[in-house]
Amino acid sequence: MRILSHLFENNKRWAASIHEKDPTFFERLSQQQNPEYLWIGCSDSRVPANQIVGLLPGDIFVHRNVANLVVYDDLNCQSVLQYGVEALKVRHIIVCGHYGCGGVQAALSPTSLGRLDNWLRYIKDVHSLHRGYLNALQDPVEIHNALCELNIIEQARNVCQNKIVEDAWAREQAIDVHAWIYSIQDGILRDLGFTVTSRSEVQPLYTQAIESFIKKPPHR
Numbered sequence: 397m398r399i400l401s402h403l404f405e406n407n408k409r410w411a412a413s414i415h416e417k418d419p420t421f422f423e424r425l426s427q428q429q430n431p432e433y434l435w436i437g438c439s440d441s442r443v444p445a446n447q448i449v450g451l452l453p454g455d456i457f458v459h460r461n462v463a464n465l466v467v468y469d470d471l472n473c474q475s476v477l478q479y480g481v482e483a484l485k486v487r488h489i490i491v492c493g494h495y496g497c498g499g500v501q502a503a504l505s506p507t508s509l510g511r512l513d514n515w516l517r518y519i520k521d522v523h524s525l526h527r528g529y530l531n532a533l534q535d536p537v538e539i540h541n542a543l544c545e546l547n548i549i550e551q552a553r554n555v556c557q558n559k560i561v562e563d564a565w566a567r568e569q570a571i572d573v574h575a576w577i578y579s580i581q582d583g584i585l586r587d588l589g590f591t592v593t594s595r596s597e598v599q600p601l602y603t604q605a606i607e608s609f610i611k612k613p614p615h616r
């Protein structure tokens with residue numbers, strides 16, 4: 397008997413259903429990929445990029461890690477970013493996090509998780525950066541939600557301030573960077589109001605996003 401045979405059976409059914417709707421789908425895709433979107437999301441099993449936005453294989457180039465972090469010396473993320481921007485020429489880069497993020501929750505907890513602590517450090521840095529606002533909040537759920545949102549805005553800013561994206565904008569390659577949050581409770585995506593289309597917009601739009609966030613948090 398084949399190991400995990402139910403997954404192979406699922407796969408056969410899935411491939412057949414796609415083929416039934418569009419007999420040349422796989423043949424076309426096998427020639428090349430030409431995705432319009434680069435998705436940087438959390439590894440959480442409840443936040444699958446393609447399904448959430450109803451897109452097919454070939455539509456989204458995807459990078460996922462714990463808590464959707466964009467870290468300058470992360471070879472993996474930087475390679476995806478470079479290939480997405482320079483080779484695939486994606487039109488949009490979406491940083492999408494989610495409420496109920498285990499990585500964000502762990503960063504708020506004093507308990508050590510071993511090696512993962514090094515990765516969570518980046519979320520703790522976001523917390524430090526916005527501690528004035530976060531420390532004024534009382535409700536732990538509110539703090540969690542706010543840190544999830546702020547983390548996404550910070551990671552989207554990291555995309556904007558990345559050399560790969562800066563160089564693309566400098567040669568007038570059109571790229572829009574977006575900051576989105578997904579609710580695992582109702583399956584709904586929300587735009588966090590930080591959408592950047594050029595280098596000169598980064599700082600003013602970041603300041604505006606953070607100021608309006610603090611005045612009127614999007615989740616409340």
Ligand code: CO
Pocket residue numbers: 438439440462463464494496497498499500
């Ligand atoms: Co998560």
